[in-house]
Amino acid sequence: MxxxxxxxxxxxxxxxxxxxxxxxxxxxxxxxxxxxxxxxxxxxxxxxxxxxxxxTAQPEQGAVGAGRGMSCFGLKGGIGSASRIARQETELAGSAPDYTVGALVLSNFGKLRHLRVNGRMLGQDIKRRMAGRHTAAPVPPDIAENAPDKGPSSWCWQPTRRWTPATASAEHARSCRAGAHRFELWPWQW
Structure with missing residues (x-):
C-alpha cells in the first residue's frame, strides 16, 4: 500500500x-x-x-472494510468515526477560528470477560445468554459522546480517557453523550 x-x-x-x-x-x-x-x-x-x-463524503461504518475483521471484547467490532468542533476563546479583537477534531476508530481489543458497562462486569452474563447461539450482539464501533440515556436496556459506549485495551470500558455508559452517533447493545439479541 x-x-x-x-x-x-x-x-x-x-x-x-x-x-x-x-x-x-x-x-x-x-x-x-x-x-x-x-x-x-x-x-x-x-x-x-x-x-x-x-x-465518498459519508463513508460506510460498522462491519465493512477494515471493520469487517474486528473483534471487541470478544464480540463483533467494527469501524466508526466521530467529530467535534473545538472553539477557541481569545482576548484579542475578533474571534479565533473553530477547529474540527475527528476520530476514526477500529474497535479491535479486549476479551469478553473484561467488558464493563456502567461499572458492572457483563462478560459472564453475555457469555451465558449467548451459549448455544451462533451470532453475537453488535458492539459499538466508535467513541460516542452527548447521547441521551434510553434506559437500562441500552448502553452507550464511552471509553475512559486513556484509550488503551487495559483502560477502555463503558463505565460511564448511562451518562455518555453522542451527537449524531448512538451505539447500543440490545439484550434481546444475545
Whole structure:
C-alpha cells in the first residue's frame, strides 16, 4: 500500500522527489489474523486505487472494510468515526477560528470477560445468554459522546480517557453523550 500511495502522489505531483520534497506514505494495520492470511498478500495496489476512486463524503461504518475483521471484547467490532468542533476563546479583537477534531476508530481489543458497562462486569452474563447461539450482539464501533440515556436496556459506549485495551470500558455508559452517533447493545439479541 505504501508504494501505491507514493505512485498516486507522484502521478498527481510529478515534482515530488525532484524539485519538491518527498512524501511519507502512511499505512495503518489492525490485526485480523484469525480471519486473514498475512502471507497471501491479498490486498494489491489495484485495490488501493479502486478504494481511492470510490471515496465518498459519508463513508460506510460498522462491519465493512477494515471493520469487517474486528473483534471487541470478544464480540463483533467494527469501524466508526466521530467529530467535534473545538472553539477557541481569545482576548484579542475578533474571534479565533473553530477547529474540527475527528476520530476514526477500529474497535479491535479486549476479551469478553473484561467488558464493563456502567461499572458492572457483563462478560459472564453475555457469555451465558449467548451459549448455544451462533451470532453475537453488535458492539459499538466508535467513541460516542452527548447521547441521551434510553434506559437500562441500552448502553452507550464511552471509553475512559486513556484509550488503551487495559483502560477502555463503558463505565460511564448511562451518562455518555453522542451527537449524531448512538451505539447500543440490545439484550434481546444475545
Amino acid at each position: 505504501a508504494q501505491a500511495q507514493i505512485r498516486q502522489a507522484i502521478a498527481a505531483n510529478p515534482q515530488i522527489g525532484r524539485d519538491w520534497p518527498t512524501v511519507n506514505p502512511l499505512v495503518l494495520e489492525c490485526n485480523d489474523g484469525y480471519l486473514n492470511d498475512i502471507q497471501a498478500m491479498a490486498v494489491t495496489e489495484a485495490d488501493y486505487f479502486n478504494a481511492c476512486a470510490n471515496v
